[in-house]
Amino acid sequence: MYAIEADNLHRTYRTSSGWIRRTRRTITAVDGVSFQVPPGELFGLLGPNGAGKTTTIKILNTLLLPTGGTARIHGLDVTRHTAEVRRRIGYVFGGDRGLYDRLSALDNLRYFAELYEVDPRVQRRRIEELLELVGLTGRQKERVEGYSRGMKQRLHIARGLLHDPDVIFLDEPTLGVDPVAARDLRAMIAELVRSGRTVLLTTHYMFEAEELCDRIGVITSGRMRALGTPGELKRHAQDRVVVEAEVYGVDEEQLDALRAERGVRGVTVDQRGMLQVIVVQCDIDGDAEPERFRSFVRQSLAHLKLGRVEVREPTLEDAYVGIVTGQEAAAPETTAVLS
Amino acid sequence: MNGFASTARLVVVGGMTSYRALFNWTTPSMYIGTLFASPLFQLLFFVYVGRGLGVAGDEFLIVGNAVLSCSVAGIFGGTMAIANERRYGTLGTVLLSPRSRAAIFLGRGLPYVLNGALVSVTMLGAAALLLGWRTPVDRLPALVLTTLVGAIACTAFGLTLGSVGLRLRDIWLVTNITSALMLLLTGVIVPSGELPALLRGIGSVLPLTHSVAAARHITDGDGFGAAGPDLLIEVGIAVAYTLIAVVLLRVFETEARRRAVLDAM
Numbered sequence A: 001m002y003a004i005e006a007d008n009l010h011r012t013y014r015t016s017s018g019w020i021r022r023t024r025r026t027i028t029a030v031d032g033v034s035f036q037v038p039p040g041e042l043f044g045l046l047g048p049n050g051a052g053k054t055t056t057i058k059i060l061n062t063l064l065l066p067t068g069g070t071a072r073i074h075g076l077d078v079t080r081h082t083a084e085v086r087r088r089i090g091y092v093f094g095g096d097r098g099l100y101d102r103l104s105a106l107d108n109l110r111y112f113a114e115l116y117e118v119d120p121r122v123q124r125r126r127i128e129e130l131l132e133l134v135g136l137t138g139r140q141k142e143r144v145e146g147y148s149r150g151m152k153q154r155l156h157i158a159r160g161l162l163h164d165p166d167v168i169f170l171d172e173p174t175l176g177v178d179p180v181a182a183r184d185l186r187a188m189i190a191e192l193v194r195s196g197r198t199v200l201l202t203t204h205y206m207f208e209a210e211e212l213c214d215r216i217g218v219i220t221s222g223r224m225r226a227l228g229t230p231g232e233l234k235r236h237a238q239d240r241v242v243v244e245a246e247v248y249g250v251d252e253e254q255l256d257a258l259r260a261e262r263g264v265r266g267v268t269v270d271q272r273g274m275l276q277v278i279v280v281q282c283d284i285d286g287d288a289e290p291e292r293f294r295s296f297v298r299q300s301l302a303h304l305k306l307g308r309v310e311v312r313e314p315t316l317e318d319a320y321v322g323i324v325t326g327q328e329a330a331a332p333e334t335t336a337v338l339s
Numbered sequence B: 001m002n003g004f005a006s007t008a009r010l011v012v013v014g015g016m017t018s019y020r021a022l023f024n025w026t027t028p029s030m031y032i033g034t035l036f037a038s039p040l041f042q043l044l045f046f047v048y049v050g051r052g053l054g055v056a057g058d059e060f061l062i063v064g065n066a067v068l069s070c071s072v073a074g075i076f077g078g079t080m081a082i083a084n085e086r087r088y089g090t091l092g093t094v095l096l097s098p099r100s101r102a103a104i105f106l107g108r109g110l111p112y113v114l115n116g117a118l119v120s121v122t123m124l125g126a127a128a129l130l131l132g133w134r135t136p137v138d139r140l141p142a143l144v145l146t147t148l149v150g151a152i153a154c155t156a157f158g159l160t161l162g163s164v165g166l167r168l169r170d171i172w173l174v175t176n177i178t179s180a181l182m183l184l185l186t187g188v189i190v191p192s193g194e195l196p197a198l199l200r201g202i203g204s205v206l207p208l209t210h211s212v213a214a215a216r217h218i219t220d221g222d223g224f225g226a227a228g229p230d231l232l233i234e235v236g237i238a239v240a241y242t243l244i245a246v247v248l249l250r251v252f253e254t255e256a257r258r259r260a261v262l263d264a265m
């Protein structure tokens, strides 16, 4: 039996705005998402902002009903067996909110221990263990309002684990956390999986997904665009090379000129101080192609101050960018789903 | 632990913790200032206006103000106990609890009931000390019971407003206006008989109108029997607002899952 099963999930939101002439809109946030996560797996849901990751998690954790499709946690339907599902899941989201700022960490945990029905006889021990696990021992009596972003996030994780759930949803847990604290959080997440729990993690950091996840689903505009192990996803880009060029002062028009070239699949720019690193993803069909693309890029940018121009093998990040940018243009029917 | 003991624990322990988490006035200066000092000044104000203008006797205004003084803890506290979830972004994690919504949210009202009754009794004590008010000792238990019932009704009303506050961003406007209106409509300062029928009608479904009437029967020496009917109606009003709060919470939660209308999640 799977720990998490999503079967053709759909979710639309209706919004209305304006007072006198109310305009109503229907937003499709999740548009037919299916996947299965076996027990003990760390599954990553990856996608740009607004892709539908949080909505998917909220359907799975019972906060939202699907407008179509079904979902199960350990075989329990999230719509029909809501209470049982809630006892088996933990939910942790990123950001500054979601804790009682004026209470100490200890009192926050005590309160949620009541809400999540942790047996009072084991509460104290459980809370101590969790404080230890998330590295807040010694700070537990301080009010949460004085906590750093990273400490709050660790407390969030402790809260999510109070009732010892075996399925844990982590929605962008490293959002806005400094790099060192984020690394600690990733170690903590890896530890959760090692202890046998099933974790569904959303993030938009590719390296984070690559480091942690057994399998990754890439979602854009509410649809699963690709699904597989990091290695399998990389193969999405196997008939591709990447030309990376360092340049100063490139503008949108010149980028569009690059994009218009036959075989160029996507162009992205990474600003590093004054320097811009242009990443050109190219489809190749022949051995001479990588060099052709490199001289093409070099020539197109020749009138600018140009640094290093190199051809390299695509990384997982490139595969991800290719999937996301490619799918925005492509018709959904052409989506290739690996599994 | 059996089901009953476990629920009782959620109501009491959970309720007390949430009091510190969600009540805005838990620092000593805010607590004393808001809950005790300002109703005391209001009491003195009305008694001296009553004496100066000769519009009402001391006892009428002392009893009225003392009963009214629980309303800040009850109505504002009750509203905060639920609507402040919006402020902390905690509603989603609370709703993920598998436990009874009634136990979670009604337990939060408990501290405000005790708090409100304490304020009312303190006001009576202050009136005895500062204004020379006296009443036979054998009337005190009934009087304290009456303030307790009034505090329960106020808190139930506050919890109803708090539930609405999960949906309505500007609930504090409603709470402020209602709180001010109670001065006029519940017969604590202005005798209900003086009000036009419509206002009297509104007053009769607000908390405190009937508990203050009961308190007046007791201090007038009519006996507990005479206060009984009003006290029972006040209990009925408390039960009614409690039920409304529970129903609203259930409706909003169901709606939130179906239509994603609670932005606090």
Ligand SMILES: Nc1ncnc2c1ncn2[C@@H]1O[C@H](COP(=O)(O)OP(=O)(O)O)[C@@H](O)[C@H]1O
Pocket: A013, A014, A015, A027, A028, A029, A047, A048, A049, A050, A051, A052, A053, A054, A055, A056, B260
């Ligand atoms: N409560 C809501 N009401 C209306 N639209 C919403 C609501 N929540 C999310 N959306 C919209 O649904 C889409 C998916 O959002 P979300 O699931 O939060 O994406 P992600 O977590 O991947 O960033 C977005 O277009 C977002 O604006």
Ligand SMILES: [Mg+2]
Pocket: A053, A054, A055, A171, A172
């Ligand atoms: Mg999100």
